[in-house]
Amino acid sequence: MPDNFVVTPWRVEGEIDYDRLTEQFGTTKLTDELLDRLRKIAGEDHFMLRRRIFFSHRDLNMILDSHESGKGFFLYTGRGPSGHTHIGHLIPWVFAKWLQDRFGANMYFQLTDDEKFYSQNNMTLDETRGFAYENALDFVALGFDPAKTSIVIDTEDISTLYPLAAQVAKKLNFSNMKAVFGFTNETNIGMIFYTSLQSAPCFLEDKPVLIPLGVDQDPHFRLTRDVAPKLGRPKPALLHNIMVPALGGPGGKMSGSSGGAIYTTDDPGTVKKKINKYAFSGGKADVEEHRKLGGDPEVDVSYQYLRIFFEPDDARLRKIHDEYRSGSLLTGELKGILIEKINTFLARHQEARERAKDRMGEFRLAKN
Amino acid sequence: MPDNFVVTPWRVEGEIDYDRLTEQFGTTKLTDELLDRLRKIAGEDHFMLRRRIFFSHRDLNMILDSHESGKGFFLYTGRGPSGHTHIGHLIPWVFAKWLQDRFGANMYFQLTDDEKFYSQNNMTLDETRGFAYENALDFVALGFDPAKTSIVIDTEDISTLYPLAAQVAKKLNFSNMKAVFGFTNETNIGMIFYTSLQSAPCFLEDKPVLIPLGVDQDPHFRLTRDVAPKLGRPKPALLHNIMVPALGGPGGKMSGSSGGAIYTTDDPGTVKKKINKYAFSGGKADVEEHRKLGGDPEVDVSYQYLRIFFEPDDARLRKIHDEYRSGSLLTGELKGILIEKINTFLARHQEARERAKDRMGEFRLAKN
Structure with a gap:
């Protein structure tokens, strides 16, 4: 095959x-x-x-x-x-x-x-x-x-x-x-x-x-x-x-050219909108069903972003995994966790990125 | 064909x-x-x-x-x-x-x-x-x-x-x-x-x-x-x-890789030896026959070098051509003319080449 x-x-x-x-x-x-x-x-x-x-x-x-x-x-x-x-x-x-x-x-x-x-x-x-x-x-x-x-x-x-x-x-x-x-x-x-x-x-x-x-x-x-x-x-x-x-979910990689990427220059509102609107969900069609059957973290993009990058703590990640799996954590709540994590990361990153503008010379190969 | x-x-x-x-x-x-x-x-x-x-x-x-x-x-x-x-x-x-x-x-x-x-x-x-x-x-x-x-x-x-x-x-x-x-x-x-x-x-x-x-x-x-x-x-x-x-004669171009080239760094003795030994001749098999039938400047490498590079004067080149054609100029004499021309050129060139060693910086692209 x-x-x-x-x-x-x-x-x-x-x-x-x-x-x-x-x-x-x-x-x-x-x-x-x-x-x-x-x-x-x-x-x-x-x-x-x-x-x-x-x-x-x-x-x-x-x-x-x-x-x-x-x-x-x-x-x-x-x-x-x-x-x-x-x-x-x-x-x-x-x-x-x-x-x-x-x-x-x-x-x-x-x-x-x-x-x-x-x-x-x-x-x-x-x-x-x-x-x-x-x-x-x-x-x-x-x-x-x-x-x-x-x-x-x-x-x-x-x-x-x-x-x-x-x-x-x-x-x-x-x-x-x-x-x-x-x-x-x-x-x-x-x-x-x-x-x-x-x-x-x-x-x-x-x-x-x-x-x-x-x-x-x-x-x-x-x-x-x-x-x-x-x-x-x-x-x-x-x-x-x-x-x-x-x-948008499994299949392919995050890519600017295929749309739907979170950029390091995105502001908090943009991140919130992108995640809420586009992040592929592993949850069920409605809250009732989700509470009953639980979500699928393996295909849920928000969960995967936490696993891949934004939640280094294994215990906390496990808790999110299990709660989503059981249905006690809703998709909207999971997205909220990710949005918070991304925006915390980006706030610090964007500050450091501004400071980097004066520091590029220190990193050029030509300095060697 | x-x-x-x-x-x-x-x-x-x-x-x-x-x-x-x-x-x-x-x-x-x-x-x-x-x-x-x-x-x-x-x-x-x-x-x-x-x-x-x-x-x-x-x-x-x-x-x-x-x-x-x-x-x-x-x-x-x-x-x-x-x-x-x-x-x-x-x-x-x-x-x-x-x-x-x-x-x-x-x-x-x-x-x-x-x-x-x-x-x-x-x-x-x-x-x-x-x-x-x-x-x-x-x-x-x-x-x-x-x-x-x-x-x-x-x-x-x-x-x-x-x-x-x-x-x-x-x-x-x-x-x-x-x-x-x-x-x-x-x-x-x-x-x-x-x-x-x-x-x-x-x-x-x-x-x-x-x-x-x-x-x-x-x-x-x-x-x-x-x-x-x-x-x-x-x-x-x-x-x-x-x-x-x-x-060595018609066919191909002067090339270091195929042997038999006159280098700008050659000394007068080397030039003389190379031309006398290797320069393809348009002359006849012996002097008698050459005097009678004449040589072929079109295929004679020494004549061609004069035409291409070493004898800019048209009248002098024409004279060499005609005398070789008629048989009054022998291959050895023609080679002698070329050797003299090359060595005169190279003597001046090699001097200028020595002086060039201190002048390379003036010619580097980086100067712009």
């Missing part, structure tokens, strides 16, 4: 079966044993690991080995700046911040303004570069250590990236790109070349790199991993997070 | 029929009328035009129109730094220098270290970049005006080139590259992308550009010309020179 979902860097559709995706992509599911090892070394757990928001990896053991050997590792993740940041984008960034804190690792954050220019028919390079700056503010607002963190904007830091990208590009051919991305003869040559630029930051330091990222980005690094040994470099290690569901 | 020659940016083989090539490529042969117009505007002629060393063009009239309208134009040519400069490379550079002098035009000289890295299996980027510097010395030695001339090294000036290249790359697809270059699924993605970087300097100024270049480079700019109107920019105009024949 063919899978009824699609996950590529440019398209996520259907209800994703993450077990099947793990098989399809050839990644490895995170085991309790590996997470035990990570927790012991980090000194604490992270709810995104416990809850398998990060559910899969490549070579995480190698990264922990490198850390324990004293060689260490560095972190890298990124964002394709096709619009404002929404809360789905923050998952790997927040997690990377935790990794930086626990491991003292250097961090590179790549903004792929060129990629979004190549992939979006209707966007100019000035527009994608403008969003790169907007997205960078959200990244800085999360509290990364400027002494250990560099923001890389493709078109502006190309002099650092291109010589590294060239090494990768020489080892990849059009067959490779067709096989991994389904490119055709009509694909533009910017897109064809682009993976080599997304690979470049993997080679910025002479250490292994760990990349926390949405699983849709895995195909780029599958290619990087094939090339790395040919360049005498370690393969990049990956930690994959699930796609944050769209407000 | 299939043509028994091949001309691409990476391969020149067989005895080129330039009339057929002009048809194949869809370029326009230079007419006496157009050269009259050019001469009137420039105030003088150039032997490379009179002798049709530059034999074909695209849109040269448009460039002259732009000059006469006061808008002007700028110049651009380049070099793929896969080895030391040989005298074949100097043709478009020397001619560009004349154009700069006559028209006061700005000049950009691109060194495509990335392209040669992508196209040569056995070269590293450090090696091609090293040759880029070596080749740049020869360029500077020709006497360009530093106030009007910029040297562009792809990997070092990529921050200027890449945003322009991206505009081109978005408008070209793999079909285009296959059609023009015969690329296959096994072609590396650096090569596939590369044409967009060779196109980029065409858009460095808000004026039309004129590119004097070896005709083997035409295919890149055929693509650039297709894209330019889509970017709202004028099509680059081209002036094509013939390929300088290899020392």
